[in-house]
Amino acid sequence: MAAKPSSVVEAWLTHLAIERGVSANTLSNYSRDLRRYLDYLESLGREDLSAVTPQDLEGYLRALRAGDPQKGLRPLAASSSGRALVVVRGLHKFALAEGLIPVDVAAEVSPPKTARDLPDTLRIDEVARLIDSIPVDDAATPQDLRDAALVEFLYATGVRVSECTGLMLDSLPEIRDGLVRIVGKGNKARVVPVGSKAIEAVDRYVVRGRPALAAGKSHALFLNQRGGALSRQSVWQVLKNRAEGAGIRQEISPHTLRHSFATHLMEGGANVRVVQELLGHSSVTTTQIYTHVTADNLRQVWATSHPRA
Incomplete structure (x- = not known):
């Protein structure tokens, strides 16, 4: 047959x-x-x-x-x-x-050999500049509050954009407790810590921003201007616009914040296995690309600091 x-x-x-x-x-x-x-x-x-x-x-x-x-x-x-x-x-x-x-x-049949490119990341000061450029004061719009919460949450957790847009409002109690359950690829769940800055930003958005966007259409945490769930494409556009507003010239995407999250953790001394778990990688081999970033950073520090460099 x-x-x-x-x-x-x-x-x-x-x-x-x-x-x-x-x-x-x-x-x-x-x-x-x-x-x-x-x-x-x-x-x-x-x-x-x-x-x-x-x-x-x-x-x-x-x-x-x-x-x-x-x-x-x-x-x-x-x-x-x-x-x-x-x-x-x-x-x-x-x-x-x-x-x-x-x-x-x-x-x-073997796949073609690839040169392993290091991921695009932002420096820590660039992430801070991106976040600080979004208004959150009394004059902030609902979109401002949403975007600030979105950027803080993506960088604080390292989640994929689809995982972020898939969050529902009933995840809020978990976020406020500093841990959120994320359902990733293959319906595999993991628990990811959420830092105080991201919790504060999400709370501010939920209290002051989300009610103005909500139209009873969606229980998603992050909403668009019509009250529906924010799409992955919209998140890309938000980051593009906010990066331009912060004077960041490089093109950034949700994955840029994910890569930055992992890189900054590794540079801060986090174990590769811990980063693997936080990112939701099924194999540590996928995560090990960030060890190359750390090695490059160590070489740069050595080259500028060692008397015999």
């Missing part, structure tokens, strides 16, 4: 959603990568997943790196094409487990 690639994709995505509890955002990303893979297999005339060869997959990687301007497909960096291969490997592994193919050829 032929294992039609599109049918296997549909079955795997259903399995991930129902059996594994994979988030809607992750499923959307997987679907995008798999559509590109299906188009590639179709161009080769592969109508059965068991007919795919390791050479086909190596060609797929080359196609990802090259892109296709006629189809509006931009070239992917080694890291992005590697992640796309991981998705394809998952598909083939599922097909093998289900008895749909006799061998997993994707397991034989």
Whole structure:
């Protein structure tokens, strides 16, 4: 019985959603990568997943790196094409487990080697400047109070933007107690400390700002101007506007604050395992990129301080 690639994709995505509890955002990303893979297999005339060869997959990687301007497909960096291969490997592994193919050829193909870039971060003084540039006095608007709370919370906790926008108002008692339960990737929950500055900012927003934004539409903690839950795209725009207002030239995103959170913890002496837990990384290998940042910082201090540098 032929294992039609599109049918296997549909079955795997259903399995991930129902059996594994994979988030809607992750499923959307997987679907995008798999559509590109299906188009590639179709161009080769592969109508059965068991007919795919390791050479086909190596060609797929080359196609990802090259892109296709006629189809509006931009070239992917080694890291992005590697992640796309991981998705394809998952598909083939599922097909093998289900008895749909006799061998997993994707397991034989290695992802392209990537140069490990250090994450973009802000200095501690830049974070302070960003926060201090947002008005919170009596003349502050509801949006000002929301944005101040948002920036404080993102930097204080290091949560992903989707985790932040997914917070509900009933999380407020936890935040006020200095610990908040975050549901991350794969529906994995973790408990993250919340500092006094962030608690103060969130309280100020909830008391003085949120009621003016609320329209009875949403129980989300962070609201947009129409009373609905603040979207991830809106958070990006908030940070972009606030960074410009603070005179910060580099482009920042929610991930910039997440990276800054982790980097500043490591530079302050935090254990990599603790940072791994706070970030919600499943593997410490992912977190270890921040040890490189710390090592660079140590080298800079040594170079400017040691008499024989």
